[in-house]
Amino acid sequence: MRSYLIKPSTLFFENRAYRIEPANGFGGFCKCGGFMNQLGWVNNWVMIAECESCWKVEAFVYDNFKFVKRFELEVIGIIDFLKEILTESELDSIFRKVKGLSYNYSSFSRAKKKLEEINLDINFILNELRTEFSK
Numbered sequence: 583m584r585s586y587l588i589k590p591s592t593l594f595f596e597n598r599a600y601r602i603e604p605a606n607g608f609g610g611f612c613k614c615g616g617f618m619n620q621l622g623w624v625n626n627w628v629m630i631a632e633c634e635s636c637w638k639v640e641a642f643v644y645d646n647f648k649f650v651k652r653f654e655l656e657v658i659g660i661i662d663f664l665k666e667i668l669t670e671s672e673l674d675s676i677f678r679k680v681k682g683l684s685y686n687y688s689s690f691s692r693a694k695k696k697l698e699e700i701n702l703d704i705n706f707i708l709n710e711l712r713t714e715f716s717k
């Protein structure tokens with residue numbers, strides 16, 4: 583599975599989701615030669631940075647403060663991310679719950695379980711979707 587920056591501040595990496603703590607400052611150089619700005623950190627383990635020239639977003643992985651590797655992150659919105667991991671009926675049950683409509687309980691609990699397996703809390707997702715739908 584690919585690695586994502588789920589907007590605005592969740593990292594999805596090696597099949598698990600992590601909350602990104604916002605940060606700023608110099609984030610290294612991009613392959614295009616541009617400066618990168620830090621977007622945030624997951625503990626002291628992964629730094630996420632964005633290039634101010636080409637807007638590429640990369641993750642820089644550290645082990646005990648030693649640089650290990652860097653790789654590009656695909657930037658994705660929460661709805662598109664959910665479409666990647668949930669079935670249509672699971673997604674529908676979540677959308678309906680957010681909208682206050684009746685929904686299929688077994689689809690919803692399957693979705694909840696799938697999300698928990700990748701470290702995503704269902705209430706966090708419901709809140710993110712409420713924000714999306716109110717835009």
Ligand SMILES: [Zn+2]
Pocket residue numbers: 612613614615616633634635636637638
């Ligand atoms: Zn760049």
